[in-house]
Amino acid sequence: MKLGMIGLGRMGANMAQRLLRGGHHVVGLDPKPEARSALEQQGGESAESLQALVAKLPTPRLLWLMVPAGDVTDATLTNLLPLLGAGDTLIDGGNSNYHDTLRRAEMAAEQGIDYLDCGTSGGIWGLAEGYSLMIGGGEAAVERLRPVFETLAPGKERGWGRVGPAGAGHFCKMVHNGIEYGLMQAYAEGFSILRHKEAFDFDLVQVADIWREGSVVRSWLLDLCSDALQKNPQMIGIAPYVADSGEGRWTVAEAIELNVPAPVITLALLQRLRSRDAESYADRLLAALRNEFGGHAIKKE
Template identity: 70%
Template sequence: MELAMIGLGRMGANMAERLVRGGHTVRGYDPGDAARQQAEARGIVPHATLQNAVSALPSPRVVWLMVPAGQVVDDTLAQLRPLLSAGDIVIDGGNSNYKDSQRRAGELADAGIRYVDCGTSGGVWGLAEGYSLMIGGDAEAVATLRPVFATLAPTPETGWGHVGPSGAGHFAKMIHNGIEYGMMQAFAEGFAILKKKEAMDFDLGALAEIWRHGSVVRSWLLDLTADALKKNPDMAGIAPFVSDSGEGRWTVAEAIDLDVSAPVITMSLLERLRSREHDSYADKLLSAMRNEFGGHAVKTQD
């Protein structure tokens, strides 16, 4: 199959290269000259403009977006829409909010353009290991794209699937990432406790390696954690600042809207926010309260 990959950052370029390796023709566009040059070296056919990339495709056209979620997607679609025709397919493989995906699908449907939302997991390992793909949208469009999804997935039959109507793919990916927040937080807290037990002198990397085989908590995330602990057991040079890309927030908001209790995911999100408070007013106030009611000592700040 021939398609255009719009956005040749690390993830987009890796996905495009995996498709090329699988025998597909991938035309790529990115506003950055360096990104296009690097893509060409990986077997991707670069184009200097979005219009050139799309016009070079056979009909019906297939365009895969790997651009940042939010306004960038809308801006890209605004440029794409005049270049597309009824029957063409647009895939959003980024981490868009599912409500935005539902809206975009409806807007493009008015022009006969089919919009597929594809939640994509696999990170930097996807090129070699394959991607987990959660796909929402029109069943006929998804069936047309089967060769693409089968190539990107770990195997043609596993790791991908059509999970529901428009928005379902990005909804599933949102919940996937919320679960990921909780799992990461649990590992981080557990290893922090182990490290604090100095009398035991645990080798955290070695312990993680033991857990990787036969343990109930064995997982790919544990594999990656073990690698990180071997490389840098003291986490030297890493600031205690944890970012989030939005999906955890959306998951918590959705849980509230649906009256679903999700304390683990919620607290893991709050811990990420807390990690950014280098000078926490709340912690200072808590210390002051303890001093007021119990006369507990207050540690002064330099």
């Protein structure tokens, strides 16, 4: 199957490479010449513009978007949709907000274009391990593209599936990422407790490796935790600043909207926000308040 890949960043490039290895023909578009050149070296084609990309694809066309969520995706679609026609298919594999996906799917449908939202998990390991694909959109379109999804997934019948209509794939991936926040926070806190129990002098790599086999807390995230601890057990040179892609925020907002309590995911998000406040005016005020009501000492800078 021949398809266009728009966006050859690290994840997009890895997905393109996995597709090429699976016997598909990929035509890639990226603003960086080196990204296009790398795809060509792996056996794919490249294009320097949306017009050139569309011209190289047989009808009905299949295009996979791996561009940043938000304005970049909108701008890409604004320029791309006029070049496409009825029967073509667009797949958004980025972390788009599902509200945006519903709007975009409606725009595409007006032109007879199938719009699939594919929540994609696997990160930099997806090339070797396969990607978890949570797909929203029409059943017929998903089934028609089964060979593509089977190639990208960990197995033909594993790690992928249509989870519902348009928007469902990105909603599912949003919740997936919210859960990820909570899991990572729990691992980080647990290993921090172990590290601070100096009397036992725990070998954190050893503990992680013990937990990886047979334990109820074993997981791929724990495997990655073990790798990180082996490389840098003291976390030297790493600032205690944790970014977020926005999906944790969306998950918490949906939980509130649906009256679903989600304290673990919410607190994990708040901890990430807390990590960025190096000055912490709130903590300064707390120290001042303790001094005001109890005369407690204030630690000076």
